[in-house]
Amino acid sequence: DAGVIQSPRHEVTEMGQEVTLRCKPISGHNSLFWYRQTMMRGLELLIYFNNNVPIDDSGMPEDRFSAKMPNASFSTLKIQPSEPRDSAVYFCASSFMTVQETQYFGPGTRLLVL
């Protein structure tokens, strides 16, 4: 099992540019979560999907952030336009059935917005 796959692993961009982060969950998992981790705010849940449907996006910081899950094996998190305060590590995680099962995290995408 390849585990949760994220790309890119590192991203450096300039303020105002569009950033797209990608995630492939573990095969067979039907819940997918996007987290953001910073020193100041810790690990925050941004949005999660169950069976490809967004269930709770209350953690999405603002309209510049959007997430999609067009099928069971792929999700994207988009930031447009990006700002320096978006610099963080973005993790994708997946689980089977519900959040009360083990969540497996991907390696993360380290984003730096200059």
Place this chain on the structure above:
Amino acid sequence: GENVEQHPSTLSVQEGDSAVIKCTYSDSASNYFPWYKQELGKRPQLIIDIRSNVGEKKDQRIAVTLNKTAKHFSLHITETQPEDSAVYFCAGAGGTSYGKLTFGQGTILTVHP
């Protein structure tokens, strides 16, 4: 929604000593409490979890206890080793925050050889 508080923020112990990290939660309906370990530059990884129908769970040198009445749970690591050095996160889920894992702020554990 759920709120999880974690203490201490940093913990330093000598190799072989025990380490205890404590968390409190606000939603009495929460029923799932995992603990994650995150090494520097790596992803969080589950090390142990407990559900509200049990009060304690052990896995080798790691144990977790849960007090539903007081709404707190703790991670106990015995016979600590330098490789236990990492950031540890507690989390809570269920109840009114069903579908969300709410994480504590993390504890930086350092085990000195």
